[in-house]
Amino acid sequence: xxxxxxxxxxxxxxxxxxxxxxxxxxxxxxxxxxxxxxxxxxxxxxxxxxxxxxxxxxxxxxxxxxxxxxxxxxxxxxxxxxxxxxxxxxxxxxxxxxxxxxxxxxxxxxxxxxx
Amino acid sequence: xxxxxxxxxxxxxxxxxxxxxxxxxxxxxxxxxxxxxxxxxxxxxxxxxxxxxxxxxxxxxxxxxxxxxxxxxxxxxxxxxxxxxxxxxxxxxxxxxxxxxxxxxxxxx
Numbered sequence: 001x002x003x004x005x006x007x008x009x010x011x012x013x014x015x016x017x018x019x020x021x022x023x024x025x026x027x028x029x030x031x032x033x034x035x036x037x038x039x040x041x042x043x044x045x046x047x048x049x050x051x052x053x054x055x056x057x058x059x060x061x062x063x064x065x066x067x068x069x070x071x072x073x074x075x076x077x078x079x080x081x082x083x084x085x086x087x088x089x090x091x092x093x094x095x096x097x098x099x100x101x102x103x104x105x106x107x108x109x110x111x112x113x114x115x
Numbered sequence: 116x117x118x119x120x121x122x123x124x125x126x127x128x129x130x131x132x133x134x135x136x137x138x139x140x141x142x143x144x145x146x147x148x149x150x151x152x153x154x155x156x157x158x159x160x161x162x163x164x165x166x167x168x169x170x171x172x173x174x175x176x177x178x179x180x181x182x183x184x185x186x187x188x189x190x191x192x193x194x195x196x197x198x199x200x201x202x203x204x205x206x207x208x209x210x211x212x213x214x215x216x217x218x219x220x221x222x223x224x
Contacts, residue, residue, distance in 0.1 A: 033211065043159060043203065045211035056210035091158050093212075103149065104212055106158040 002026045004107035006092050012113045013082055021077045021110045023092030032075045033093040033104060034067065036060070043091065049075065082114045117142040119215035121204050127221045134191040136218050138204030141185070147207035148180060150189045152200045153217065159203055163189065194222045 005024045013019050025032050034046040047057045049067050066078045075094075079086055089111050093104040118141040128134040140148070147166050151159035165171045165178040165187070177190040191198055201217040 031210075035212075042216040043212075043214040045208075045213065048210040050210075058211075089156075089158075103161055103164055105161070109158045111156075 002028075004092055004094055004105055006090075006107040006110050008110060009108065010111045010113070012115065015084055015114055016081050019079050019082055019112065021079075021090050021092075021112070023075045023077075023107055024073050025075055025092065025094030026096075026105060027073070029094035029096050029105075031055075031095045031097065031104075032067075032069070033095075034077045035091045035093065035106075036088040037091065037109075038085075038088045046077070046090075079112075082112075084114050087112055087114045117145065117206055117208055117213045119204055119206050119213055121202075121215035121218050123216055124219040125221050126218055127223055128194050129223050130194055130196060132194055134194045134198065134220055134222070136189040136191075136202050136204075136220065138187045138189075138215055139185055140187065140204075140206050142206070143182075143185060145185075145206045148178070148187045149205040149207070149212065150176075150178060150187075151203040151205060151214075153203055154200050159214075162202075191220075196222050196224055198222050 007022045032049045037043045047061045048055045064080045068076050089109045091109045092107040095104045120139045149164045150162045153159045163178045165180045171178045175192045179188045199222045201219050203217045204215040205212045
C-alpha cells in the first residue's frame with residue numbers, strides 16, 4: 001500500500017540553525033500539507049501546497065518557514081532560524097484531490113528538538 | 116475560526132465493552148468529519164470518515180453524525196487492549212484538516 005514517508009525521523013538542532021524536513025508524498029497525489037504537534041497538544045495545520053504554490057497557510061507559518069517541491073517526488077519544509085518553541089512533531093500529509101470528500105494520508109513524522 | 120472540542124479523558128473502558136467517544140464542532144457549514152487514531156509518538160491514522168447525517172459502520176467502529184446538533188461520535192464495539200490510544204476528531208476545512216485535542220482511551224484488560 002502506498003504511503004507517505006518522512007526523513008529524518010528525529011532531528012536535533014541548536015537554536016538559530018536552519019533545518020530542512022523532507023517528505024515523499026504518495027506518488028499520484030497532488031496536494032501536500034505540513035502539520036505540527038507540540039508535545040501534549042493538538043495537531044495544528046501549517047501549510048497546504050498545490051501546483052507549486054502555497055494554497056493556504058496558518059498564523060504559525062511565518063517568514064521563518066518555507067516549503068518547496070524541488071523535484072517530482074520530494075516536498076520539504078524549511079525552518080530558517082529555529083526557536084525553542086519549534087520543538088514538535090512535524091507531519092507531512094498528501095491527498096489526491098482538494099475536496100471535502102477526500103482524505104489526507106499522514107507520514108510517520110519527524111521529531112524536531114531545538115536545544 | 117473553526118473549532119473542534121473533545122473531552123481529553125482518559126476514558127477507561129473494560130475489554131469487550133463499547134467505547135463511546137464524542138466531539139462537537141463550531142462551524143455549522145462543515146461537511147466532512149474524520150476520526151483518527153494516534154498512538155503515543157506516532158502519526159494520526161485514519162479510522163473513519165463521515166459526511167452524511169446518521170450512522171456509518173465499519174467493522175467494530177461506528178461513526179455517528181448529527182449536523183443539527185453539530186455533534187460527531189465514534190463507537191468502538193468489543194473493545195480490545197490494542198484500541199488504547201488517543202482518538203482525534205477532525206473537520207475538513209478548505210485546504211486543511213482541523214483537529215480536536217483528542218480523547219485518550221484506555222481499555223482495561
